[in-house]
Structure formats: C-alpha cells, structure tokens
Amino acid sequence: MEAGPVTASPPGVPLAAYRENGADVLLTCLDCFWRKTIDREALIARLQARGVDGERTGIKAVAQLATRPCPRCGGRRFDTCPAFP
Numbered sequence: 878m879e880a881g882p883v884t885a886s887p888p889g890v891p892l893a894a895y896r897e898n899g900a901d902v903l904l905t906c907l908d909c910f911w912r913k914t915i916d917r918e919a920l921i922a923r924l925q926a927r928g929v930d931g932e933r934t935g936i937k938a939v940a941q942l943a944t945r946p947c948p949r950c951g952g953r954r955f956d957t958c959p960a961f962p
C-alpha cells in the first residue's frame with residue numbers, strides 16, 4: 878500500500894505510462910455499459926488543452942473528467958480502464 882491522501886478511489890496508473898505498451902483508454906458507462914475506446918494521445922492532448930496534466934492523470938481518474946454524458950443513456954457515471962492492443 879502506498880501512503881498518501883485518502884481518496885474515494887485510487888487514480889490509477891498515469892496515462893503516459895501506457896505509451897510503453899501502446900494501450901488506449903476504454904471508457905465504459907456504468908449505467909448501460911456503453912463502451913468506447915479513446916485514443917490515448919488524443920485524450921492526453923484534450924486534457925492538456927483544459928489545463929489538466931494529461932500525462933500524469935491516472936487511468937481511473939480520467940472517468941471523473943468526462944465532460945459529455947453517455948450518448949446512449951445520458952448517464953454521467955463512467956469507468957475507465959486500459960485497452961491493450
């Protein structure tokens with residue numbers, strides 16, 4: 878276990894770390910299980926544009942940064958995990 882501030886859920890592995898194995902980001906709606914694979918570099922660039930350090934943003938924390946609701950059910954609760962090639 879790592880010492881650190883208590884958070885609701887750990888942020889996960891930083892996005893930049895996935896460059897090594899070329900994984901993208903799989904976004905899943907927790908309400909209807911709609912899924913979408915997001916290009917990792919495009920996502921990092923979009924976060925940087927919003928003033929977020931995308932390279933250091935954890936794979937799990939990305940889910941909380943979604944700006945748009947689910948296109949299928951309108952839900953706003955998402956999960957994110959790596960999508961390995």
Ligand SMILES: [Zn+2]
Pocket residue numbers: 906907908909910911947948949950951952
């Ligand atoms: Zn949904």
